[in-house]
Amino acid sequence: MPPSEGADASSAPKEDAKPSPSSPPSLDAVRLRKQPPPEGRESLWRRRSAIFSFWAVVLCLGLPVWWKTTAIYRADLPLQDMTDWAEGKICKPVFPLRIAVEAPLPPQDAHHLLRTTQHALDDLNEFSAHHLRLMLADPPAPANASQQVVVDGTRNTSDDEDIALSIRLIPVETGATPRSHLQPYSPTLDVYYTPNQIPPPSSTGSPLATFIAHELHKIFAEEQAQLAYLLSTASGGHSSKMKSLSPETSAELQRQSTRALKYAPTYHLTFSLFTPTSTPSAWDIESALRQYVAPLLDSFSAISNFTVDTQVQLYATFSPSIRQPEYDEALKAWTLRKEDLSGFINAAEWPLSPSIGKGPTVNFVLYVPDKTQSPLLVKESGANSWLIPQWGGVAILNPTAPGKDAIVSASLTKEALGPAMHTFSNQLISLLGLPQMPSSLPLRISTLARVRAASLIFSASSTLGALAQVYQKLPSIPVPDSVAKSVDLALAHLQLACDRLREGRFQGALELARIAEGEAEKAFFERSMVGQVYFPDEHKVAVYLPLLGPVAVPLVMAALKELKSGLSALRGR
Amino acid sequence: MPLDQQKALLFGSAAAVRLLLFTAFPSLPNRLAGRVEVSTPVTSFKRLQEGLFLYTHNVSPYDGGVYHQAPLLLPLFSLLPNPSYYPFATSVLFTMVDLLSALALAQIAESGQSVVTRLFKSSRKDLRWSSVAIAAGFLFNPFTVATCIARSTSALTNLFILTAMAKASQGASFTFVLALSFASYLAMHPLLLFPPLLVLLYDARASKTKSAPSPFLFSVVHTLGLAAAVCALLFVSALLTGSWDFLAATYGVRLLLPDLTPNVGLWWYFFTEMFDSFREFFLGVFWLHVASYMPGLTIRLRKQPLFVATTLTGIFAIFTPYPSIADATLYLSLVPLFRHLFPLMRYTFLASASILYASFLGPAFYHLWIYAGSGNANFFYAITLVWSLGLSIIVGDSLYAALRDELDVERPELRGEEVKRI
Numbered sequence: 001m002p003p004s005e006g007a008d009a010s011s012a013p014k015e016d017a018k019p020s021p022s023s024p025p026s027l028d029a030v031r032l033r034k035q036p037p038p039e040g041r042e043s044l045w046r047r048r049s050a051i052f053s054f055w056a057v058v059l060c061l062g063l064p065v066w067w068k069t070t071a072i073y074r075a076d077l078p079l080q081d082m083t084d085w086a087e088g089k090i091c092k093p094v095f096p097l098r099i100a101v102e103a104p105l106p107p108q109d110a111h112h113l114l115r116t117t118q119h120a121l122d123d124l125n126e127f128s129a130h131h132l133r134l135m136l137a138d139p140p141a142p143a144n145a146s147q148q149v150v151v152d153g154t155r156n157t158s159d160d161e162d163i164a165l166s167i168r169l170i171p172v173e174t175g176a177t178p179r180s181h182l183q184p185y186s187p188t189l190d191v192y193y194t195p196n197q198i199p200p201p202s203s204t205g206s207p208l209a210t211f212i213a214h215e216l217h218k219i220f221a222e223e224q225a226q227l228a229y230l231l232s233t234a235s236g237g238h239s240s241k242m243k244s245l246s247p248e249t250s251a252e253l254q255r256q257s258t259r260a261l262k263y264a265p266t267y268h269l270t271f272s273l274f275t276p277t278s279t280p281s282a283w284d285i286e287s288a289l290r291q292y293v294a295p296l297l298d299s300f301s302a303i304s305n306f307t308v309d310t311q312v313q314l315y316a317t318f319s320p321s322i323r324q325p326e327y328d329e330a331l332k333a334w335t336l337r338k339e340d341l342s343g344f345i346n347a348a349e350w351p352l353s354p355s356i357g358k359g360p361t362v363n364f365v366l367y368v369p370d371k372t373q374s375p376l377l378v379k380e381s382g383a384n385s386w387l388i389p390q391w392g393g394v395a396i397l398n399p400t401a402p403g404k405d406a407i408v409s410a411s412l413t414k415e416a417l418g419p420a421m422h423t424f425s426n427q428l429i430s431l432l433g434l435p436q437m438p439s440s441l442p443l444r445i446s447t448l449a450r451v452r453a454a455s456l457i458f459s460a461s462s463t464l465g466a467l468a469q470v471y472q473k474l475p476s477i478p479v480p481d482s483v484a485k486s487v488d489l490a491l492a493h494l495q496l497a498c499d500r501l502r503e504g505r506f507q508g509a510l511e512l513a514r515i516a517e518g519e520a521e522k523a524f525f526e527r528s529m530v531g532q533v534y535f536p537d538e539h540k541v542a543v544y545l546p547l548l549g550p551v552a553v554p555l556v557m558a559a560l561k562e563l564k565s566g567l568s569a570l571r572g573r
Numbered sequence: 574m575p576l577d578q579q580k581a582l583l584f585g586s587a588a589a590v591r592l593l594l595f596t597a598f599p600s601l602p603n604r605l606a607g608r609v610e611v612s613t614p615v616t617s618f619k620r621l622q623e624g625l626f627l628y629t630h631n632v633s634p635y636d637g638g639v640y641h642q643a644p645l646l647l648p649l650f651s652l653l654p655n656p657s658y659y660p661f662a663t664s665v666l667f668t669m670v671d672l673l674s675a676l677a678l679a680q681i682a683e684s685g686q687s688v689v690t691r692l693f694k695s696s697r698k699d700l701r702w703s704s705v706a707i708a709a710g711f712l713f714n715p716f717t718v719a720t721c722i723a724r725s726t727s728a729l730t731n732l733f734i735l736t737a738m739a740k741a742s743q744g745a746s747f748t749f750v751l752a753l754s755f756a757s758y759l760a761m762h763p764l765l766l767f768p769p770l771l772v773l774l775y776d777a778r779a780s781k782t783k784s785a786p787s788p789f790l791f792s793v794v795h796t797l798g799l800a801a802a803v804c805a806l807l808f809v810s811a812l813l814t815g816s817w818d819f820l821a822a823t824y825g826v827r828l829l830l831p832d833l834t835p836n837v838g839l840w841w842y843f844f845t846e847m848f849d850s851f852r853e854f855f856l857g858v859f860w861l862h863v864a865s866y867m868p869g870l871t872i873r874l875r876k877q878p879l880f881v882a883t884t885l886t887g888i889f890a891i892f893t894p895y896p897s898i899a900d901a902t903l904y905l906s907l908v909p910l911f912r913h914l915f916p917l918m919r920y921t922f923l924a925s926a927s928i929l930y931a932s933f934l935g936p937a938f939y940h941l942w943i944y945a946g947s948g949n950a951n952f953f954y955a956i957t958l959v960w961s962l963g964l965s966i967i968v969g970d971s972l973y974a975a976l977r978d979e980l981d982v983e984r985p986e987l988r989g990e991e992v993k994r995i
Contacts, residue, residue, distance in 0.1 A: 061864075547858070
């Protein structure tokens, strides 16, 4: 390296002119040698200042450069808050559900009924975080409700989000009373009663109040179970106030949650038609989707958005790993064995890309078998569709349904697609994690919104906690300002979401929790942070030494030599 | 043959060789301009043409991210006819640049500052080549010819550096400051030549006028003059391009090395392999490494400032971010000024062998890597290491020789004895 050459060259001629006292002659050879004359004052001074100038550059410029360029910027993060969120210390999610009661009664009686029902309800409830609060609604508009509900079904949950369920008390004269009917497309429970079942003001309990309380408890049982399960898995902090779940419920919920896709603000649905031959080569998928799937997607729009695409693949063959279908004489059908279903999707050849665009992809595969191999069924159950957890669903459309004429020609009509579309809708509902109960779809969707909001809050909190741990455990990673900003945003939105939950405004809570989750993920997966995670401090030696070592050695040696001779000169004086 | 006649013959033949090469092989200039050994991102003629095209179409020449050269080159070259159709004017310009450089070199040689300065008189001062021989060594150096044919703008930088040296050795303050400010404006790193050349100018002036001016006042006046000249050039450039963006596109590129096109230097390979987080640090280290030689050498060899300046050009040819053979040719043409040191140099064979080895194998290995695909980047990088090794052997060896020469003057009784380290 030239620095060493330069330094050597500059000191080489001088050194044999060095004054002898600095090196006491011990060897005879040295003693015999002619003593070099003392070095001139001027050249001594000049050599020292030359060495000093190198050192000045190193110290005055090199050190600041080193300090400035290798300093790791770490933005301040609210570590305590992040850890508290992760441990569940800040937000204890509660789910106060408001239930409006429309009773064609004088206010006094209605209040009394409400109070007794609330008492009965509170006695039934074991899960303190989730409680139902009854309130009197304004008298209903005299409209025929059954017409209105389909229109109102989705709007009720999104606009009037304060009310989770309405109870309409309808006096009837005939039939068994009290009885109830949950409207399938509206969050409304109709309760039929005979007027004499209204509790008198003096009594503390009545069959009607107990009946309503039990009905409500039944309706929200699954939601309570889901939330309790979620709280128990999320963190240990909530276990104290949690109601205990039976092992069967727990297992069932576990099964459901493993089947459902991870929550995402946008899902991508891919509908694919596969056939081993050249027919059918077209399908009326657009209008089929419009008729069968679009209404469902609309009602989910409060929770997630969906994008849809479709494709047709001809001459799609089975993957070679599964056994070919066998003809079953008893069923008069070709059968697939149950254990082969998991390998039915020919992942190697069928163009089902794992992800298009931003969100996760849900695949729905419609398989039309060859005419010679139809009808094609699952051997054990005789079913023609199945669900693949967290991936999508498969339906087999047999061209010749038993007992019917061929329904498959070159193109599939909307009507022919109908059954498959219903199957897909059900599969989509399962894949999105919608609970099985109760029978009212808007109620189930609002239940899903609550569950999703809670789970998003938990996952964002735990992401923040993980980030705080990473921050503390790895002091060598840089943390840019954008991370601090994302963390602040996530914390603010988490707090807002928690407040909304407490107020019972679940739709708002879901939206805020979604933002919080997004920001938390953004902060955690910041690209510039991970660069140095696997770069321990020892490696820096390997970076610095090969270049700086050779440069530093002559500098240090020259400085030491000069210091030594300077000291001995001082001592000699 | 009288001196003037010799000079005329030399310059005429050098010009003839260049113009002949330009006209007889019309594809040669473009081919050479594409060679990484000759054209770097900051000196390439092709990039200059790109900038020129944008400039003549009223677009900022730095918008394309290709042009990294000084803005004042643009009006100069826009005066010439388009070199794709009428290459002759450009050829004449670059030939003239070379001839002027040789003239400046001859002036340096004639001043005799290389052997006899105000404070130092070499004991071997009679051992020197004539100025014509030294100019011929520059003009007929194949590296110089290649630089000229490739129309690399480092030829202009070399011209201004040589002019600054010549004017400093003649004691002409004004032209020295002007020439050095142009050189610094074009290539930035020649600014480091200012202290040794200022010492040279001071010595030349002091020996001329017999009454030494005050060193402090002298250096302050010249430093201010240089600062004013450079600022004026930068200001004119800003007026010309309409913004100060050119600073980032020219000097920023030299400082921060965003373009890692291979060249004969050591930086590009190092920084392709560098961890991103250490990039800034090592940029600082490399630049400080280049700069750190200047004060040390200037102090240690205070009596031979021209030699310090020469050695610094050698260091530039090795350690700057975008060196080319044009930088090497500047150094190799200045070294013959110190003919009297040659007997003291110990590794002349090794140095000349490695330079020759690198200049023949370099293009071959580059071809293997880029075109044939049978080699990789390490082939070319190994050759640039050999090239830099050869140059640094010359630098180190000549430094040793210069110090030995000083020692011989200080202690004539030691002359001819072997130097030993204790």
